[in-house]
Amino acid sequence: MGLTVQVLITGLSLGAVYALFAISIALIYRLTGVVHLALGELAGVCAFATLWISYGPGAAAASEERLPFLLGAVLALAGTVALGAALFIVAIRPFIRRSFSLGWIGGIVAAAVTLRGLIGFFFSGASYTLPDPLPLKNLGTDGLIVLSNGATFQARVIVVGLIALALALAADRVLSHSRWGAALRAISEDTVAAALSGVPIERSLVLAFAGAAALAGAAALLALPGSAMTINTGTLLGLKGLVAAVAAGFGRPRKVLAIALGLGLLETAISVLDLGPLELGPAYRDVIPIALVILFMAFRPQRTVLQESA
Amino acid sequence: MTASTTSASIPRRVNEGLRASRAEFARAWQPRHTLITALILLAAVVPALVEDSLPIRAIASVLFYALAAVGLNTVMGLGNMASIGHGAFVAIGALTSALLASRTSMPLSLIILVATSATALAAYVVGHGAVRLRAVQLAVSSWLGAWLVALFLSGFPQTSGGAAGIPVPQAGIGEGLGLSLRATPLVHYEIALVLLILGCVAFRSLQIGPVGLTLATIKQNPREAATIGTLRDDLRLGVFVFGATLAGLAGAFIVQLNGIFDQSAYGVLLSVSLFIAVLLGGPGRVAAPLIGAVVIALLPLPGQPIEPLITIARSGELLPGALLLTVVALRALREVGPPTAHAERVTEAAPGPGYVKSPPLGATDITKTFGGVVALDQVALEAEGGVIHGLIGPNGSGKSTLLTVISGHAFPDTGNVSYDGDDITSLPALDRLRLGISRSPQSTELFPELDALDHMIAARLVHRQYAGFFRSLFRTPLARLEERVARAQAMRSLREFGLESYAKTPAASMPAGARRTLMIAIAAAGKRVVLLDEPSAGMSAEETRRVAEILIRLKERGTALVVVEHNLRLLGRIADVVTVLDGGRVIAHGSPAHIFEHPEVQRAYLGRNTQGHQP
Numbered sequence: 073m074g075l076t077v078q079v080l081i082t083g084l085s086l087g088a089v090y091a092l093f094a095i096s097i098a099l100i101y102r103l104t105g106v107v108h109l110a111l112g113e114l115a116g117v118c119a120f121a122t123l124w125i126s127y128g129p130g131a132a133a134a135s136e137e138r139l140p141f142l143l144g145a146v147l148a149l150a151g152t153v154a155l156g157a158a159l160f161i162v163a164i165r166p167f168i169r170r171s172f173s174l175g176w177i178g179g180i181v182a183a184a185v186t187l188r189g190l191i192g193f194f195f196s197g198a199s200y201t202l203p204d205p206l207p208l209k210n211l212g213t214d215g216l217i218v219l220s221n222g223a224t225f226q227a228r229v230i231v232v233g234l235i236a237l238a239l240a241l242a243a244d245r246v247l248s249h250s251r252w253g254a255a256l257r258a259i260s261e262d263t264v265a266a267a268l269s270g271v272p273i274e275r276s277l278v279l280a281f282a283g284a285a286a287l288a289g290a291a292a293l294l295a296l297p298g299s300a301m302t303i304n305t306g307t308l309l310g311l312k313g314l315v316a317a318v319a320a321g322f323g324r325p326r327k328v329l330a331i332a333l334g335l336g337l338l339e340t341a342i343s344v345l346d347l348g349p350l351e352l353g354p355a356y357r358d359v360i361p362i363a364l365v366i367l368f369m370a371f372r373p374q375r376t377v378l379q380e381s382a
Numbered sequence: 383m384t385a386s387t388t389s390a391s392i393p394r395r396v397n398e399g400l401r402a403s404r405a406e407f408a409r410a411w412q413p414r415h416t417l418i419t420a421l422i423l424l425a426a427v428v429p430a431l432v433e434d435s436l437p438i439r440a441i442a443s444v445l446f447y448a449l450a451a452v453g454l455n456t457v458m459g460l461g462n463m464a465s466i467g468h469g470a471f472v473a474i475g476a477l478t479s480a481l482l483a484s485r486t487s488m489p490l491s492l493i494i495l496v497a498t499s500a501t502a503l504a505a506y507v508v509g510h511g512a513v514r515l516r517a518v519q520l521a522v523s524s525w526l527g528a529w530l531v532a533l534f535l536s537g538f539p540q541t542s543g544g545a546a547g548i549p550v551p552q553a554g555i556g557e558g559l560g561l562s563l564r565a566t567p568l569v570h571y572e573i574a575l576v577l578l579i580l581g582c583v584a585f586r587s588l589q590i591g592p593v594g595l596t597l598a599t600i601k602q603n604p605r606e607a608a609t610i611g612t613l614r615d616d617l618r619l620g621v622f623v624f625g626a627t628l629a630g631l632a633g634a635f636i637v638q639l640n641g642i643f644d645q646s647a648y649g650v651l652l653s654v655s656l657f658i659a660v661l662l663g664g665p666g667r668v669a670a671p672l673i674g675a676v677v678i679a680l681l682p683l684p685g686q687p688i689e690p691l692i693t694i695a696r697s698g699e700l701l702p703g704a705l706l707l708t709v710v711a712l713r714a715l716r717e718v719g720p721p722t723a724h725a726e727r728v729t730e731a732a733p734g735p736g737y738v739k740s741p742p743l744g745a746t747d748i749t750k751t752f753g754g755v756v757a758l759d760q761v762a763l764e765a766e767g768g769v770i771h772g773l774i775g776p777n778g779s780g781k782s783t784l785l786t787v788i789s790g791h792a793f794p795d796t797g798n799v800s801y802d803g804d805d806i807t808s809l810p811a812l813d814r815l816r817l818g819i820s821r822s823p824q825s826t827e828l829f830p831e832l833d834a835l836d837h838m839i840a841a842r843l844v845h846r847q848y849a850g851f852f853r854s855l856f857r858t859p860l861a862r863l864e865e866r867v868a869r870a871q872a873m874r875s876l877r878e879f880g881l882e883s884y885a886k887t888p889a890a891s892m893p894a895g896a897r898r899t900l901m902i903a904i905a906a907a908g909k910r911v912v913l914l915d916e917p918s919a920g921m922s923a924e925e926t927r928r929v930a931e932i933l934i935r936l937k938e939r940g941t942a943l944v945v946v947e948h949n950l951r952l953l954g955r956i957a958d959v960v961t962v963l964d965g966g967r968v969i970a971h972g973s974p975a976h977i978f979e980h981p982e983v984q985r986a987y988l989g990r991n992t993q994g995h996q997p
Contacts, residue, residue, distance in 0.1 A: 109522075182707040186706075187703075189701065367511070370510070
């Protein structure tokens, strides 16, 4: 029972973070037909840039603060947003205009690898830790909460989960109620009709990529502090978001959110549960969901070659 | 002379045959072939002479990477599948090879065989799903696949050897099989060279044969590929598995060559660099992977035994990433110009050479509803060799639906379609194409980058027997014979339709009239029943007259024609019998003269008052 509660709380919190990536990926796919394969890398850049700005280049852990964490985070987030928009303009837009899919696939993969390369260039150590800005050490015992039924989890898990959930719902609300959201929905329904109705397509798309980068950066700053992060950390967040977005069929934000929460639960369950002969463990938590979604993509009953506009 | 030919002994005829093929060979031989042969010979011999002064091991591993890139080029360049996870197959081959070498005492030859087969099997399983995906989905799926393998390798050190790697003892090539050759780096180098050449030859064989043409039609216009019966997932699966097998083969050798399996060398960066290699050289060109592999060899990528692997893997992603960005940007510049030539839509139709009179085709009592809307209500239609059957009716009266039911692209709710006495009501469209029943769509659908000759060859692919994946790969005598026949038939069709001057012109640059005629020729190629949907729509009077001539010529050959047409004057001139549909029902049937005077036809179709008064 205690374990179940523990899995529920940790899993939902993790899933809420994934949802921030998944919602962005799904939205961008519906807007442009582009699958944002570099969103996790943008998140990684945001986290490492914060470390760099606030604590100095190559800082291993909580060394002296050069600038307040919050200021560093805001600057890094701004940079990430600009990077996200630039990535669209440089590596994607030239190709979607000519519907040359090999081109933007190459472009976005190149961007992902380059961003990883940038992080690796400045942070060549094995792992780094971003100090936790949230003052949660005072909750429970040294930040750990133990319930009467034995469930044990970090206090920050709940806070992170709630903030991420709030951000995801806010994103959904912006999309369904704001003027900008209406423009984006119009574009994803019918680009030509949207253009004829006076929707500023180009600007809306740049803003969408910038917004996706902002959500990704915010998710990283929310979820990553306090634990070890490597060059792969951001990438993994992006992959999980991609998995959730694919499993949700790149659908509407609420569906994506639900699937992402499910993915978080599944992963936590995999890493905690020990089913006797079928001994699972942390090593399986990354592998199994990805394998499942690959199989899901491959064997969904549908015939799509015909719909491909060459 | 005659006597000597007829009584020629078998050895003599063989001799003549040999001389003929030698002559053909000599004709096709060009100076660049001499150059390539010389280079290959040099590449094979020189390292053996100066073994000690060359980094043979490094060069051999670059050749193996080039082999993997040839595999990816088959998938990308021929199959038009954007796989950004091809390195995963290298990893599967490499891991299997390393595990077998470290945990069993198999000879090298057997290890390679098992590891390559394991990769092929994995690709076959994955490929079944992958070939059905659209380009974007395949990219996502393969990207996830590459990460899956990378995460598996780093997350399961008990299998992958972890940071220490799996040491691979050097095995004899054929221990236990009577071979005592040891696999030195030089031996690996020579093997790599041979495999690479074979890989390139195989790629080229596939490309110039029916497989390449089939895949080109799918790439350029999947809808028309479906119409002419070349939308074939089995061939896409074939090139996918073939490409993966080459990658697995390369991986299986690389670990043996390096003496270690280091899991960090088989991560996503390997997939990305293979992708760069092919993109650099231009997918679809034989030399693409070679150029790409050489460039990659000059980069500090993981997996190259020139430097310690792990440190470079960690810091070196910036360089390949930047290079790929540059390549992509260059591609973007090259792509500037006309936006992707997508076939302009013109309307088109008509038939081709069917020399044998077609047996009768009949549709009876056909009813077809779409969600409650009755499109066809107990409709009957007959087509017969040497007869042009006109089909008219207002918009939405069910004409096109009737054609799709006859061609097998839709199935009726009730009623039967029979051909030559056989019930073909539930026969799929592809099988009806093989029987010789084809339908030309209302819009002009061509393959923009293929020339007219290739269109005609492609139109008959569905009738070929020796055009499968393996016959194409090995270019068997039967396959080559059939290829020559197909080429001759295609050329003859072009001449018959007056298109021979466009034999080498891509469809995108042909004038509109020729494109329309080509559509008719495609629909008629090797077919006996030809269903045409508005052949004259959007045509000038002159072009319409030409279409009429072509249709009559086809009819005289015994082709059965069903022509949906709004141009009543055209139908009045060429049709032998006309059926009128209105609201999904046959309201009149008979000779054109009779039909056009029919009062109900005039009211329903021509909008005239039956009494002859002004409305």
